[in-house]
Structures are given as C-alpha cells and as structure tokens.
Amino acid sequence: MKYRRLLAAAGATLLLAMGIPPLGARTLYNLPYGVTPISHAIYGLNMMAFWIMCGIAAIVFGAITWSIIFHRRSRHPKPADFHENTALEVVWTIIPFIILIVMAIPAARVLIRAENVHHSEMTVEVTGYQWLWRYTYPRWNINIYSRLADSSLRIAPLNSGLSPYSTPHYLHAVTHPLVLPVGEKIRLLITSKDVIHSWWVPDLGVQMDANPGLVNSIWVKILKPGIYRGQCNQICGWGHAYMPIVVVAKPKAQFLAWVKQWRQRHPLAGAASPVSNPDP
Amino acid sequence: MSQSIALSHDAHPASRGLMRWIKTTNHKDIGTLYLLFSLIMFFIGGAMAMVIRAELYEPGLQFVNPGFYNQLVTMHGLIMIFGAVMPAFVGLANWMIPLMIGAPDMALPRLNNWSFWILPFAFTLLLLTLFLPGGGPEGGWTLYVPYSMELGYSFPFLIFAIHLMGISSVLGGINIIVTILNMRAPGMTLMKMPLFVWAWLITAYLLVAVMPVLAGGVTMQLFDHFFGTHFFSVAGGGSPLLWENVFWFFGHPEVYIMILPAFGIISEIVPTFSHKPLFGRTTMIYALASIAFLSFIVWGHHMFTSGMPVSADLFFMFSTMLIAVPTGVKIFNWVATMWKGALTFETPMLFAIAFIVLFTIGGFSGVMLSLVPADFQYHNSYFVVAHIHYVLVTGAVFAIMAAVYFWLPKWTGHMYSEFWGKVHFWVSVISVNVLYFPMHFLGLAGMPRRVPDYAVQFTNLNMVSSIGGFVFGAAQLIFVAIIFATIYGGKKAEAHVWEGAHGLEWTVPSPAPYHTFTTPPEVAG
Ligand code: HEM
Ligand SMILES: [Cu+2]
Numbered sequence: 001m002k003y004r005r006l007l008a009a010a011g012a013t014l015l016l017a018m019g020i021p022p023l024g025a026r027t028l029y030n031l032p033y034g035v036t037p038i039s040h041a042i043y044g045l046n047m048m049a050f051w052i053m054c055g056i057a058a059i060v061f062g063a064i065t066w067s068i069i070f071h072r073r074s075r076h077p078k079p080a081d082f083h084e085n086t087a088l089e090v091v092w093t094i095i096p097f098i099i100l101i102v103m104a105i106p107a108a109r110v111l112i113r114a115e116n117v118h119h120s121e122m123t124v125e126v127t128g129y130q131w132l133w134r135y136t137y138p139r140w141n142i143n144i145y146s147r148l149a150d151s152s153l154r155i156a157p158l159n160s161g162l163s164p165y166s167t168p169h170y171l172h173a174v175t176h177p178l179v180l181p182v183g184e185k186i187r188l189l190i191t192s193k194d195v196i197h198s199w200w201v202p203d204l205g206v207q208m209d210a211n212p213g214l215v216n217s218i219w220v221k222i223l224k225p226g227i228y229r230g231q232c233n234q235i236c237g238w239g240h241a242y243m244p245i246v247v248v249a250k251p252k253a254q255f256l257a258w259v260k261q262w263r264q265r266h267p268l269a270g271a272a273s274p275v276s277n278p279d280p
Numbered sequence: 281m282s283q284s285i286a287l288s289h290d291a292h293p294a295s296r297g298l299m300r301w302i303k304t305t306n307h308k309d310i311g312t313l314y315l316l317f318s319l320i321m322f323f324i325g326g327a328m329a330m331v332i333r334a335e336l337y338e339p340g341l342q343f344v345n346p347g348f349y350n351q352l353v354t355m356h357g358l359i360m361i362f363g364a365v366m367p368a369f370v371g372l373a374n375w376m377i378p379l380m381i382g383a384p385d386m387a388l389p390r391l392n393n394w395s396f397w398i399l400p401f402a403f404t405l406l407l408l409t410l411f412l413p414g415g416g417p418e419g420g421w422t423l424y425v426p427y428s429m430e431l432g433y434s435f436p437f438l439i440f441a442i443h444l445m446g447i448s449s450v451l452g453g454i455n456i457i458v459t460i461l462n463m464r465a466p467g468m469t470l471m472k473m474p475l476f477v478w479a480w481l482i483t484a485y486l487l488v489a490v491m492p493v494l495a496g497g498v499t500m501q502l503f504d505h506f507f508g509t510h511f512f513s514v515a516g517g518g519s520p521l522l523w524e525n526v527f528w529f530f531g532h533p534e535v536y537i538m539i540l541p542a543f544g545i546i547s548e549i550v551p552t553f554s555h556k557p558l559f560g561r562t563t564m565i566y567a568l569a570s571i572a573f574l575s576f577i578v579w580g581h582h583m584f585t586s587g588m589p590v591s592a593d594l595f596f597m598f599s600t601m602l603i604a605v606p607t608g609v610k611i612f613n614w615v616a617t618m619w620k621g622a623l624t625f626e627t628p629m630l631f632a633i634a635f636i637v638l639f640t641i642g643g644f645s646g647v648m649l650s651l652v653p654a655d656f657q658y659h660n661s662y663f664v665v666a667h668i669h670y671v672l673v674t675g676a677v678f679a680i681m682a683a684v685y686f687w688l689p690k691w692t693g694h695m696y697s698e699f700w701g702k703v704h705f706w707v708s709v710i711s712v713n714v715l716y717f718p719m720h721f722l723g724l725a726g727m728p729r730r731v732p733d734y735a736v737q738f739t740n741l742n743m744v745s746s747i748g749g750f751v752f753g754a755a756q757l758i759f760v761a762i763i764f765a766t767i768y769g770g771k772k773a774e775a776h777v778w779e780g781a782h783g784l785e786w787t788v789p790s791p792a793p794y795h796t797f798t799t800p801p802e803v804a805g
C-alpha cells in the first residue's frame with residue numbers, strides 16, 4: 001500500500017499547485033484564466049467542478065482505502081452479510097443529484113451569456129481553409145489570410161534537421177495575426193470553405209466549429225491588450241497541426257491606427273488574394 | 281433434432297485441427313475465437329499507439345508524416361473499439377452466459393459461428409486500406425464529413441468493413457438476447473440472473489438498437505460520395521451536422537456498450553473476493569437499465585462546439601449530468617460491497633479495485649466535460665483523450681483483464697501464476713497512470729488531440745506520457761505470456777476455483793467440458 005500513500009502525497013501537492021490563484025501567467029497544469037469575461041467564468045466553473053470532484057474523490061477513495069486496510073481478511077476474517085440499506089441508497093442517489101444541480105445552474109447561466117451575441121459592436125468573419133484562416137472585417141473591407149509562419153514551416157517537416165526550440169512559438173506563430181480592439185464586444189461569424197475546422201483560443205474562452213456552408217456566431221470581449229495564441233481543433237487533414245491562430249488585442253486607438261495602416265498598404269484590400277495550400 | 285441431441289453427447293469437437301475452429305458452433309470454441317481475435321487486435325491497435333506515442337515524445341516530426349499519423353489515429357480508434365474491446369466482451373459473453381444461466385449452448389449456434397467469422401474479414405479489409413494508394417482512412421474514428429469523404433480508395437473499403445462489423449455485432453446481440461430470454465435453467469428467474477448476464481442483456485439491446493444507425497449513416501456517406509446524394513452537404517440541402525447527430529446517436533450508446541459488460545464483470549468479482557454478497561443487487565439492475573435508457577438522449581454532449589442552439593446545449597448538459605447519478609450508484613454499491621467484507625487480493629480483485637478507482641476518475645472528468653461552457657475549453661483537447669482512456673482502458677480493458685484472470689482457470693483447467701499476475705497488475709496500474717494522467721494537464725494547457733506535432737511548452741508532459749505508454753505496452757507482453765503459460769500448464773484448478781464465488785459456472789469441472797448443462801441444472805428457489 002506504499003504506492004497508495006505516494007499517490008496521496010503527489011495528489012496533495014497537485015491540489016496545492018492548482019489552488020494557487022491565477023497570477024495571469026499561464027500554467028501548464030490548469031485552464032488559463034484568460035482575458036475575457038467568459039474565460040474568467042469558465043475558469044470559475046472549472047475550479048468549482050474540480051473541487052467538488054475532489055470532495056467526492058476523498059469520500060469514495062477514502063472508503064475504498066479504509067476497506068482495503070481494515071476489512072482485509074487478515075484483519076477482518078468474518079465478513080458482514082448485509083446487502084442492502086434502502087435509506088443509504090436513497091441518500092446516495094439524492095445527494096449527487098443535488099450536487100449536480102448546484103453545478104448545472106451556474107453552468108447554464110454562463111452558457112446563456114456566452115452564446116448571447118446581441119449588441120455586439122463589431123463583426124469579424126472567420127473562415128477556415130485547408131490549412132489557413134481568413135479574417136474579414138466587413139466594415140473596413142479588410143481581408144487577412146493568416147497561415148503558419150515561415151519560421152515554423154521550415155522546421156516542421158520530417159527530417160528537416162531543425163529544432164522546434166530554435167524559434168519562438170513553434171507552431172503557434174502566423175504570417176498575419178487577427179488584430180482586435182480591447183474592451184469591445186466583438187461578434188465572430190465562423191464558417192469553413194472545405195472541411196470542418198474549429199477556432200480555438202483558450203485565453204479567450206472560445207472554441208467554435210467552422211462548418212462548411214453553415215455560419216456559427218460567438219462573441220469575445222478582450223479585457224487586456226496582448227497576444228493570444230491557439231490553433232485549429234478539429235482534425236481537418238494533412239495540415240491540421242499547422243493552422244495556428246494568433247490574436248493581437250490592441251487598445252481602440254491603436255487598433256484604428258492599425259486599420260488605417262493596413263488599408264494604405266493594401267489598396268485593393270477588398271479583393272481576395274489567391275489561396276494556396278501551405279504545405280509545410 | 282434427434283441428431284443434434286446425439287451430437288451434443290459427444291464429449292469432443294466434431295472436427296479436428298483448423299476445421300474444428302472454422303466449423304465450430306460450440307459456444308466455448310467461439311468464445312475462445314473471439315477472445316484470441318480480440319487479443320490480436322489489442323496488439324495491432326497497441327502497436328499503432330506505440331508509434332503515436334513515439335512521434336509525440338518530442339516536438340517536431342521524427343517518424344511519420346502528418347497524413348500517416350492521421351491514419352494511425354483513425355485506425356487505432358477503430359481497431360480498439362470494434363476489434364478489441366467489443367469482441368472481447370462478446371467472447372466473454374459466449375463463454376460465460378450459457379455457463380451462468382445453465383444453458384447447453386447459445387440459442388443460435390450457427391449464427392454464432394457466422395457472427396465471429398465475419399470479423400476477420402472485416403478487419404482484414406480495414407487493415408488492407410493501409411496498403412492502398414493514398415493509405416487508410418484518416419478522419420478519426422468519428423468519420424466527420426466532409427473530411428472522411430475526401431479519402432481516396434480507402435473510403436469504400438472502410439464503409440464495407442464497418443457494415444461487416446455492424447452485421448457481426450447485431451447478430452451477436454440478437455443471439456445473446458434470445459439465449460438469455462429462452463435458455464435459462466428452470467428456476468433461474470430474471471431477477472436471479474447474475475449481474476454479468478443482466479449487463480449483457482441490456483448491452484445486447486443497445487447493440488441491436490444503434491449498430492443499424494451507424495450502418496445507415498455510413499451508407500449515406502457512401503451515397504454522397506458515389507451516387508450524388510447530398511445528405512451531408514449544405515450545397516445540396518443537407519448538412520454536415522446531420523452526420524454528427526447520426527454518428528453520436530450511435531456513438532454515445534456505443535461507449536456504454538463498451539462499459540456495461542464491464543460493470544457486470546466487476547459486479548461478479550467484487551463480491552467474490554469480498555466474501556460478501558453484492559450490495560443493492562436490485563438497484564444495480566435498475567441503474568444499468570437507466571444508464572442504458574439515458575445513453576440515448578445525451579449524444580449532443582459531443583457536439584457542444586458544433587453550433588447547436590442554446591436550448592439543445594442545455595438539454596444535453598442536463599441529460600448528461602443525469603447519467604452520472606446511476607453511474608454513481610453503481611460505484612457506491614461496489615464500495616459498499618467491499619465495506620466490512622473479508623477482502624482478499626487475488627489478481628482479478630486487484631484489477632477490479634483499480635477499475636473502481638480509475639473509472640471513477642474518468643467519471644469525474646466526464647462530469648466536468650458535461651458543463652457546456654467548460655467544454656468550450658476541454659472539447660477535442662487532450663483532456664478528452666484522458667477522459668476516454670480512463671473510462672475505456674482503466675475501465676473497459678481493466679475489466680476485461682480482471683475477467684480473464686477470474687475465469688481463466690475455468691477455461692483452461694489451470695491456475696495462472698498469482699505472482700506474475702500481480703507483477704502484470706502493478707506494472708500496468710502504475711504505467712497506465714503515468715501514461716494518461718498527464719494528458720489532463722496537456723488538455724487544460726491547450727494541446728489539441730489528433731496532432732502529430734505540438735508547441736514546445738507541451739514537451740515535458742508528453743515525454744512523461746510516452747514513457748508511461750511504452751511501459752504499459754510492454755507490460756501487456758507479460759499478460760500474453762501468463763495466458764499461454766496457463767493454457768499449456770500450471771497447477772490444476774478445482775471446479776469451485778474461488779472460495780467466495782457463487783454461480784452455476786463454478787459447479788462444472790475445470791476446464792469446463794466441451795458440453796455442459798446438456799440436462800438443465802435445478803436452480804434453488
Ligand atoms: C459519468 C459518466 C460520463 C459522462 C458524464 C461523460 C461525458 C462525456 C462528455 C461530455 C464527452 C464529450 C467531450 C468532448 O468531446 O468535449 C465525452 C466524451 C467521451 N466519452 Fe464520456 N462520459 C461518461 C462516461 C463515459 C464512459 C463510461 C465511456 C466509455 C466507456 C465514455 C467514453 C467517451 C468517449 C470515447 C468520448 C470521446 C469520443 C470522441 O470524441 O472521440 N464516457 N464523455
Ligand atoms: Cu484542423
């Protein structure tokens with residue numbers, strides 16, 4: 001039973017590590033706290049569910065451990081012969097039911113908020129292709145094709161001989177990021193031109209499938225300027241691992257300056273540039 | 281009729297050598313065939329998993345191209361689910377159900393032969409696709425359209441292989457239902473049936489209900505691909521989401537098809553080694569039935585990010601959470617069975633206890649996944665990979681291993697080596713956690729599933745997981761060695777192998793003779 005004790009020690013350390021309030025930096029052991037109201041709410045749900053599960057684990061695994069230690073034949077040679085207890089069975093049907101309701105209510109609230117795209121201040125269309133993303137800002141006629149950055153593209157192939165450590169953000173860097181203003185409710189209209197993709201940026205608390213021929217909508221309101229990275233999360237072919245998403249969030253004034261600059265540099269911004277497959 | 285009675289008095293198979301196995305209609309032979317087939321498939325699927333873990337050991341591509349990686353992931357899933365886990369349970373059903381209900385054989389022996397012999401063809405067909413130009417299927421075992429229809433030559437082979445597997449499962453399911461309902465020994469009322477038989481009765485209904493749905497769905501894909509229909513393309517008035525709904529309407533009951541027989545096995549083993557009757561037998565049966573019912577109305581929890589309306593999200597969230605209640609009841613009842621028992625820790629019991637603990641961890645992540653907004657973060661990440669492997673490897677597969685150790689003496693007439701059984705157990709249970717526990721963290725940290733390469737911050741946890749994987753894979757060689765050592769030798773087993781066991785299977789000698797219960801036993805009222 002030494003293994004069990006070791007497990008308990010490891011578990012305790014883990015619990016401590018996870019209980020530390022998020023400091024903004026991303027941890028490798030938990031969901032990111034993120035930078036949107038929804039990602040914060042999701043983090044809260046995640047922690048609530050996690051602690052409730054820990055509580056149940058303590059009771060169930062505690063009882064099993066107790067049984068293993070004290071009800072082994074060498075210590076407890078004469079087994080009891082009870083085989084039912086209606087009261088107990090009713091209790092352990094109803095209590096989990098109540099616990100589930102306790103979790104379902106806040107989850108339902110967050111869900112309804114997360115899916116309410118009304119009153120958004122700006123719209124961006126997100127289109128998935130094998131294997132890149134297109135971001136369209138209808139208000140400014142801006143079209144951005146966002147694909148895996150060359151720095152990663154060179155390293156990725158089999159036998160490239162290059163180390164993934166030799167570039168910052170291997171597989172999480174793009175040619176052109178999606179630039180968004182902070183503090184605004186932005187509606188994302190997500191679709192695909194070929195197979196199903198999925199637009200997932202953990203720091204924004206957003207994951208939404210891009211279905212060919214259908215348009216899904218979701219919203220984000222980024223609270224902090226910064227660079228947020230994610231990637232396609234629905235298997236979509238050869239280049240599925242090579243469809244990163246980078247969102248650069250800027251204060252409103254800087255965002256507008258960026259819009260202006262982009263339009264100056266791309267006088268024909270409205271016309272779509274040809275799409276080719278970025279095979280790494 | 282008289283001829284078959286005459287035959288059944290022969291103590292030996294009618295043919296010898298290979299023909300015995302091809303022509304056999306004997307439930308024990310067919311059970312053995314299923315189990316051996318499943319073992320081979322475990323190793324083929326496992327070999328693929330080893331390549332996957334080797335590729336993921338560090339970032340960058342080292343061994344395979346992304347296209348082949350996708351084929352490996354897809355094949356691994358299909359082979360483990362349809363080739364390894366399901367046939368293992370059907371094999372156990374074949375061997376044990378007639379012995380447990382006091383029947384001489386399955387009700388439809390020729391059908392039984394056929395349901396098995398379809399399988400090798402189905403999987404040969406599936407595996408052959410790897411050698412076609414363009415390789416095998418690569419859309420994942422979920423076969424999402426339109427990606428799955430982009431495949432080259434492998435597509436029709438895949439569809440045909442799935443049809444064959446489906447026919448095999450439905451026939452097997454019908455046979456099990458008919459056997460249980462018609463062939464019980466006098467006095468064996470439904471409520472007196474062993475839990476394993478109950479679990480299988482319910483599972484068989486699930487099989488018969490949902491395998492045709494999958495068959496229909498893949499046929500629709502076939503029509504879209506070759507005959508110009510538009511079930512799944514928006515341009516023609518269809519929708520790719522129709523496939524997701526059809527698939528998961530099959531898929532969720534399917535995951536319960538892979539766990540209910542495991543529940544049955546654990547409900548046999550825990551009382552045996554606790555030397556105490558199963559706690560809450562009747563509620564256990566009701567819990568099985570309500571899980572089976574609920575499993576039909578939760579499929580949408582696999583589609584929370586597909587863009588369903590909020591009302592559908594809410595419905596599927598609540599129904600999914602509801603399924604945790606009967607699942608919890610089962611776990612509590614097993615623990616209550618152990619409580620104040622006189623526990624002994626033979627290998628089957630060790631695997632059963634590990635099942636209870638680790639399956640529960642899979643249930644915990646399941647409940648977390650059911651919270652829709654949280655699923656926006658967890659979905660399709662390694663967190664889901666952790667969940668499915670806790671419920672399927674440390675759940676279904678551990679239960680299968682427990683069952684093999686539990687009944688191997690009855691099948692072979694020999695005791696397995698308790699020492700090596702324990703070595704196998706401890707190496708497996710430690711390495712399996714090293715393998716799968718870090719995957720929870722990888723998912724939370726943002727690593728997607730089904731990728732051959734990843735950002736460098738995920739490296740350490742992937743290394744740990746791969747090492748666990750290699751050890752777990754190697755540990756299964758011990759398992760095979762134990763099985764064959766027990767078939768060919770070892771201490772003679774008694775009829776009543778386990779002191780704490782109850783049930784008709786322990787009243788026949790070990791090894792169980794070729795024909796058993798040719799005259800039905802009396803089951804005490
Ligand atoms: C307490 C019971 C359970 C609950 C609440 C639950 C919940 C869930 C949810 C919500 C998902 C979708 C996750 C996602 O894709 O984002 C999921 C996936 C899955 N579950 Fe469970 N689950 C439970 C038990 C089981 C059992 C018993 C099995 C099988 C033995 C199982 C096998 C799977 C599989 C295979 C998937 C992934 C399918 C795929 O996408 O490839 N689950 N589960
Ligand atoms: Cu993708």
Ligand SMILES: [Cu+2]
Binds near residue numbers: 531579582
């Ligand atoms: Cu499900």
